[in-house]
Amino acid sequence: MDRLPTGHDVELAALAAAGDRRAYGELVRRHGSAIRGLLRRMGADSAAADDIAQDAFLAGFEQVADYRGEGAFGGWIKRIAARLYLRKVKRDTRVIFTDEAQDGDDPSALNESRTGARIDLDEALKALSKGERLCVSLCYGGDWSHAEVAEALAIPIGTVKSHVKRGLDKLRAKLAPQTEGARREAHG
Amino acid sequence: MAEPDFEAQLTRLYNEAPSFPDAELFAAQVGASLDRGWAMRRVLIGGAGVAAGLIAAFQLVTTRFSAELQTLSHNGTRDLSADVDKAMTKFSQITATPASVEALWLAAGLALLALGFAVTRMMEDF
Numbered sequence: 001m002d003r004l005p006t007g008h009d010v011e012l013a014a015l016a017a018a019g020d021r022r023a024y025g026e027l028v029r030r031h032g033s034a035i036r037g038l039l040r041r042m043g044a045d046s047a048a049a050d051d052i053a054q055d056a057f058l059a060g061f062e063q064v065a066d067y068r069g070e071g072a073f074g075g076w077i078k079r080i081a082a083r084l085y086l087r088k089v090k091r092d093t094r095v096i097f098t099d100e101a102q103d104g105d106d107p108s109a110l111n112e113s114r115t116g117a118r119i120d121l122d123e124a125l126k127a128l129s130k131g132e133r134l135c136v137s138l139c140y141g142g143d144w145s146h147a148e149v150a151e152a153l154a155i156p157i158g159t160v161k162s163h164v165k166r167g168l169d170k171l172r173a174k175l176a177p178q179t180e181g182a183r184r185e186a187h188g
Numbered sequence: 189m190a191e192p193d194f195e196a197q198l199t200r201l202y203n204e205a206p207s208f209p210d211a212e213l214f215a216a217q218v219g220a221s222l223d224r225g226w227a228m229r230r231v232l233i234g235g236a237g238v239a240a241g242l243i244a245a246f247q248l249v250t251t252r253f254s255a256e257l258q259t260l261s262h263n264g265t266r267d268l269s270a271d272v273d274k275a276m277t278k279f280s281q282i283t284a285t286p287a288s289v290e291a292l293w294l295a296a297g298l299a300l301l302a303l304g305f306a307v308t309r310m311m312e313d314f
Contacts, residue, residue, distance in 0.1 A: 021222050029215045034205035036214065041202070050214065057218045058225070121201040140195070141202035172194055175201075 010069035017065040024064065028057050031074045035081045041122065042085055042137040043130050052088065056081035075143055082142045086152050089134065124174035132167035135160050234306020241302045245295030249279075 009030070015023035035056060039049035060067075060077050067076050125133055138144040138152075146164065150157040208214065 021219065021226065024222065025215060025219045028218045029211070031205075032214050032218070033208050033211050036208060037206040038202070040206075053214070054218055054221065058221055061222055121198075122206075136198075137202070140198045168191075168194070168198075171198065175197070176194075 009073035013064050013067050013069065013073055016061060017067075021061075024057075024061050027073060027077075031077055032057070034074055035077060038078055038137065038141045039081060039085055041125055041133070041141055042082065043089075043133050044085055048088070052084050053081055056084050059084070078142050079144075082138060082144070083152070090153070120175055121171075124171050127170045127174055128167045129163075132163045132170070135163040136167035136171065139164055231306065234302065237302035237306060238299060241295065241299030245292070245299055248291050248295050 006026070009027060012023040012027050016027065032053065035053045036049050039052055040046065044052060056077060060080050063080070067073065125137070128136065134153075135149055138149045139146065144152075146157050146160045150160045153160070
């Protein structure tokens with residue numbers, strides 16, 4: 001039986017660029033959950049998140065020759081997924097940037113093997129409006145700059161900054177006890 | 189808590205990927221989609237190769253008939269069946285000459301090669 005491909009993400013991506021689908025499958029195994037999780041945290045429901053994550057990996061395979069290993073593969077594929085999600089969100093612009101009450105997500109998909117930290121982040125994100133959630137998740141989960149978010153959403157950078165600030169304030173209120181605890185543990 | 193501290197903690201929380209019970213299933217679904225797309229591409233490429241081979245063969249044959257076809261078109265429908273018979277006779281004459289037979293065999297061989305290539309690739313995929 002053939003062994004599953006192993007190695008660094010950059011090596012696997014190079015193999016995938018040469019047409020090795022098994023190498024790319026290993027990359028999907030490694031990064032699939034991160035992408036699905038990020039999309040949920042950005043505000044996608046479970047089914048949409050999985051569909052977009054799948055589309056992102058398929059698009060990633062088409063473009064994998066463009067990945068030169070300058071950054072982490074996870075970050076590269078996150079960008080593709082985030083862009084696909086933004087495209088979907090932009091089709092329904094009323095969803096974004098209104099401070100309406102947050103719709104309930106479906107947290108059941110994350111229930112089975114959560115750690116305490118994850119419960120807190122996913123729960124805390126529910127307190128954010130959709131616009132805040134999207135901006136905060138892009139900046140801290142997708143590693144986008146405010147300018148990049150503003151450009152992608154075609155909104156002023158000031159709007160992005162205020163959404164991020166309001167989102168951070170809400171998250172801080174929800175997460176502060178936990179992050180303080182983690183900090184105290186880290187410092188002994 | 190200082191803002192940079194909190195932001196670092198938040199980034200760390202985001203970087204902790206949740207663990208999904210169906211992670212393997214998701215990876216398998218992506219793999220299956222990739223395989224389907226790849227197989228479809230192979231079929232299309234193989235089909236295009238076969239079609240190109242057949243077109244090449246057709247071209248080889250029809251260039252031999254160009255003069256006869258012109259005559260046929262001039263004559264129009266006056267005596268179509270007689271003309272078709274004449275063309276078929278010409279075709280038989282042409283295929284009877286050694287050079288033309290070689291060309292036909294070559295074209296047929298190329299078409300078969302393309303078909304064989306397509307089938308082999310499809311078998312690799314499934």
